[in-house]
Amino acid sequence: MTGRQWASGIGGLLVCLALWQVLVGSGFVEYDLLPSPWTIAGGLATMVTEPAFAVEVGHTLAATLIGWLAAVLAGTGLGAVLGTSPLARRYCLASIEVLRPLPAVAFVPVALLLFGFSLQMELLVIVAPALWPALVNTMEGFAGVPQRLTDVAATFHLKRSTRLLRVYLPAAAPAVVVGMRLSLSLALVMAVVAEMVGNPEGLGYALVREQQALHPDLMFGYVLVIGLLGMLLNGLLVWGSRLALPGLFRRPVARWDSA
Amino acid sequence: MKGLRFFHRAGSPVRSPTPCLAAALLAVSLALLPAAAPLAQGVTPVKTPLRVAYVPVITWLISWVAKDRGFFDLHGLDVTLSPIQNLSLLPPTMGRQFDIAASTAPDLLKAAASGIDVVGVAGETIELTANQSMQVIVRPDSGIRSVQDLKGKVVATPTIGAVMHVATLHWLRAGGVDPNSIRAIEVPFPNMGDQLKAGRVDALELLQPFVGQQLAAGNVSIGNPLLSVADPGLFTFWIAQGAWARANPAVLERWIAALKDARQFLETNPTESRSILAKYTRLPDAVAQRIPFPTYDTTLNASQLEVWAKVLRDLGQLNGPVDASRLVVTPR
CATH class of the missing domain: 3.40.190.10 (Periplasmic binding protein-like II)
Known part of the structure; x- marks a missing residue:
């Protein structure tokens, strides 16, 4: 991304913020719970100096990463099996399609019953939906390996492990990475949701707490922090996958910084 | 490790008498431990630990006053207060994660109707014409x-x-x-x-x-x-697991006594109580100083619940029979 692109991207954002500031500041838009960007910036500045802030960020970050890792490990593992075995797909695909659209928030009372107000409860609410993007994308990636590649592997009588590591994995990697990215953003969203409606910890709870305590500036501050955290995690994952799979990003892919 | 491997190879390990003796001694000392515990308690009275869940709104203020002004300590209770945003989620956690929690009649009655062993143990606020929230x-x-x-x-x-x-x-x-x-x-x-x-x-x-x-x-x-x-009518109260409440009337008595002390403190020290309110709710000072106190009342009886059971039944929101007279376990 060139400096010019950066400038125009940030410029657009600044115009929006200025418009918001003018509308709220002039009293044209007057709502109790909609502060101006300037007030939110002030709230954000006091918020980050509070010792509890680091704990809240740490909790949500830990819940997101643990949940995402569990979802990715299970999802890619199961996805690889389903992608390489038509028989497994025949028996499991219908169940997956039934389970996939279930709203994870509906599991909050069940999760609470099982684990109480705890990190485990949060993880259940995170892993249940974050599993599917990793699983489905990995499955599609493995199932979509071109026939000529598998034919070549068969002609060379490659061992099962070699076939997996040298043929299937490189061919399926772009799809797997997409699944991992989708899972990551979903894991963060679900961590915040689980904290808002269930486990009273982390950024999600802080957001609701400040809303109830009539601090809309802090509430929007937390919204902003969650957004930035999502951007940071996605950026790190893209950077990490570029390092791990240098061949993968030769074609331009949709990234936040590739516009 | 070597020893372990040796025994494995040998097939049937021969045990020396020393570990057996040690195990016997350990068993005897473990058996004596519970007998020694009350003696230790006799020397230094141990406070009863209580895990309590509340919602950070003014309704639950007297429990925070009791905590911060030491009324729980005074009555031999070691209370841990946890904020929860939605009290509808609390009944199933009673006796598991929490001992006592904030609740209302519809939440208690619906939980009891679905088979959860939960009862009301002490009142918190009532609603009446003279003081409306x-x-x-x-x-x-x-x-x-x-x-x-x-x-x-x-x-x-x-x-x-x-x-x-x-x-x-x-x-x-x-x-x-x-x-x-x-x-x-x-x-x-x-x-x-x-x-x-x-x-x-x-x-x-x-x-x-x-x-x-x-x-x-x-x-x-x-x-x-x-x-x-109802006017005056039951608005909010404290719940606990039924079995726990029946087994611990003395603890409940102390819980209620501490809340009563806190209510009295609140009446005589409103300014200090309001700073406790601001601390727990994080409300802006201007709001915390002006918000009217609800009417705190720690009494709770079955007839108050029965009124709500009828309301829920009339609205078709109570599936399953509920005997409100069995849903209050509180010391007389």
Whole structure:
């Protein structure tokens, strides 16, 4: 991304913020719970100096990463099996399609019953939906390996492990990475949701707490922090996958910084 | 490790008598431990640990006063207070994660009807004409003047199925309005004023301090649904697991005594109590200083619950038989 692109991207954002500031500041838009960007910036500045802030960020970050890792490990593992075995797909695909659209928030009372107000409860609410993007994308990636590649592997009588590591994995990697990215953003969203409606910890709870305590500036501050955290995690994952799979990003892919 | 491997190879390990003796000694000393524990307790009285869940709103203030002013300690209780946003989620956690928790009649009765062993153990607040915490608020130009005018309107409620909305549905029914004719949408209290201003909703089920804010902004009240249930009527109280409550009447007695002390402190030291309120709710000081106190009352009896059971039954919200007389376990 060139400096010019950066400038125009940030410029657009600044115009929006200025418009918001003018509308709220002039009293044209007057709502109790909609502060101006300037007030939110002030709230954000006091918020980050509070010792509890680091704990809240740490909790949500830990819940997101643990949940995402569990979802990715299970999802890619199961996805690889389903992608390489038509028989497994025949028996499991219908169940997956039934389970996939279930709203994870509906599991909050069940999760609470099982684990109480705890990190485990949060993880259940995170892993249940974050599993599917990793699983489905990995499955599609493995199932979509071109026939000529598998034919070549068969002609060379490659061992099962070699076939997996040298043929299937490189061919399926772009799809797997997409699944991992989708899972990551979903894991963060679900961590915040689980904290808002269930486990009273982390950024999600802080957001609701400040809303109830009539601090809309802090509430929007937390919204902003969650957004930035999502951007940071996605950026790190893209950077990490570029390092791990240098061949993968030769074609331009949709990234936040590739516009 | 070597020894272990040797035994494995040998097939049948031969045990020396020393470990057997050590094990016997360990067993004897372990058996003696419980006998020694009361002796130790006799020397230094151990406070009873209590895990308590509350919602960070003024309703639960006397428990925070009891904690911060040392009334729980005074009565031999070691209380851990945990804030929870939604008290509807609490009944299933009783006896597992929490010993005592904040609740309301619809939450307790619905939990009991679905087979959860949960009972009311102490009162917290009551609602009465002389001191009201809830109001239904509308815009002055809305043309809505009474409960009858709410027919077909959109009503903002904090939680569908919770105490304030159940009371509102009962109020509508008592006023001759079909409860199904209104559309209820869930809105957090702080957002309700903006939703009313934007015209997205027609009426608000509001609680203090938000009632005061909206009245000051020029909006008007058309009544208090809680008073249509009973006046004075049970609003909020404390619950516990039934088996635990029956086995621990002395602990409950101390819990109630501490809350009573806290209520007395609140009456004589309102300023200090308000700073405790600001600490637990994080409300801005200006709001915390002006918010009216609800009427705290630690008594709780089955007839108060029975009124709510009838309300829920009439609204068709109670599936399964519930004997309200068995749902209160509190020391006399």
